Amino acid sequence: MDLLEYQGKQLFARHGLRVSSGEAVTSVEDAVKAAGDVGYPVVVKAQVLIGGRGKAGGVKLANDAGETREHAGNILGMDIKGHVVRTLWIEHASDIASEYYASVLLDRSAKQPLVMFSVEGGVDIEEVAERTPEKLIRHHVDALAGLSREEAVQIATDGGADADVIEGVADALVALYEVWLQEDATLAEINPLIVTPQREVKALDSKVSLDGNALYRHPENQGLSDSENEDPVERRAKEEGVQYVKLDGDIGILGNGAGLVMSTLDVVAQAGGSPANFLDAGGGSDAEKIKQAVDLLLANDAVKAVLFNIFGGITRCDEVARGLIAAFAEIEPSVPFVVRLDGTNDVEGRRLLEEAALPNVHGAKTMNEAAEMVVALAAGRPVGAAA
């Protein structure tokens, strides 16, 4: 779960990282009022989950109410690489002497936390890593012991932080590690971590990803997802506990298990089709969940045909069949379905479907056959015998 800049900064502040005071607003009027509260000059910042805001014109300095009004009006509603700006963060502008970079993340390869630090912050850090790797300090932390203050001082020193802010940078690194650890983050990043002319060390931006599986430990973080910018069908899927990602095509896809669904998307694409979504009904789906999933699939108007690809392990094929039959009774879909059932209780599942004789539902024996059938149906071409 990715957080907006201001949400990340709230978590930073919770763990003692220094951030500028500011307010999140959603209207021009509130922006002007917030700017008055935090004190001019202010920075008006678009809150979107995508990089390159500055270049797109989503971050502007304002010296008075008139400028705040102008910038807030321009930025609200702006489309930044497909992300529409609905929230602004109004922050007191900081004087900057140096721009550093700091992050803590889960290194899946080393299976340890990784702390990174560079004095070449404020720019594309991937470019720094590539062109001058010696300027990016990478330090693996013992996951069981955590990051000690001595280690943090060493990282700041090795990275070449100015001598008079080594302590301040070390404090920031320890606090950032605490954010990562205590909030169950998979990434906590600051770019830039600035040094002010008064030699304060401050987080000017934030990029935080939280582990959705750990949210039960953090009830206070549960409202932080950027639900306004989500596709409405994706939001509904999340509420119903179904894994759904909207794509651009016209073939609705449902399967069980993320790997099999991803593979199904690939096979449909190879057969010349274009998937409308990724939908993982998950392990052990019962009839009710399948019914909800069909409803979700069809909520996307672009869908011209649907493919059910089930290989049951923990999922029982008879339950899938019952769900599909119940869905047809309630929803009466107008698009054709191709259904491939294999695995636990598949014979019973196929028998139930055959008995129900649902209109425009076609059985397929293999995944490849199913893909070819659904691509034909979506294109308006006929296929072989119905189930």
Add this chain to the structure above:
Amino acid sequence: MSVLIDEQTRLCVAGITGREGSFHTLNNRSYGTDVVGGVTPGKGGQDVEGIPVFDTWEQAMAEAQPNTAMIFVPPRFAADSILEAAAAGVELVIAITEGIPAHDELRVYNTLKREMKNSHPPTRLIGPNCPGILSPGKANVGIIPASFFKAGSVGVVSRSGTLTYQIGNEIAQAGVGCSTIVGIGGDPVPGSSFVDVLELFEGDEETELVVLSGEIGGSAEEEAAEYIAEHMSKPVVAYIAGFTAPAGKQMGHAGAIVSGSAGTAAAKAQALEAKGVRVGRTPTETASIAVEVLGGASLTAS
């Protein structure tokens, strides 16, 4: 032979009294797996269709001497259950539970790798968020539908459960069987990696060929490619899912996140092919390459 589980397996199940836990434990027993007990705190002394239930792993160890643990408890209890089983001396822990926090997985991984390394026979963790392990004809631990596989010489290792069934089933339909099917799970910090399982298959007499089924996210496939080139004498055939997954979208498995070009399906397929591993475009093609290579291997051997 086979790897990890066989007729010597003595299984004990955490979460045996739950709905799914009991269903799959009994399934495993009907398959022939020797299920010696279950662990559910507070339910010690009860039984599930004759399988004794213990309050703790320590008691289970003392009374029933399991050598294999299956973890079927909810995510918030799973990490502690895994570590308890390991502390009691269980050599192999297979964690089916999906949705364990990444920080818990990190703690479990590092605790098993270091703190417990010298105090017991080292415990190997498979999973979490995996379908389990099946050695056809010998033992089944987990949720893999065994009727779709037959015994033979292909080792299968996969990050995805249902994809494993798909590929294993296609291999079986081509008349070839499997030595062992190992689901390592799709989470960010799995207890065992492709490399760990490839090493086991390389040392297994019965396994002649390995099918590796990967997916987008992480770098486990790239690491496997390096290992195969340097250490595997047996042929490996691979499949990668997620060519059409859009960048930056998370598709179900916590591990399956694409960012930038690292970890994409194309990059993984390329890394494997660069080391001489054949990569199938579909599960069907992967199975047929495996059968073809195996036919060739058998012919040269005879």
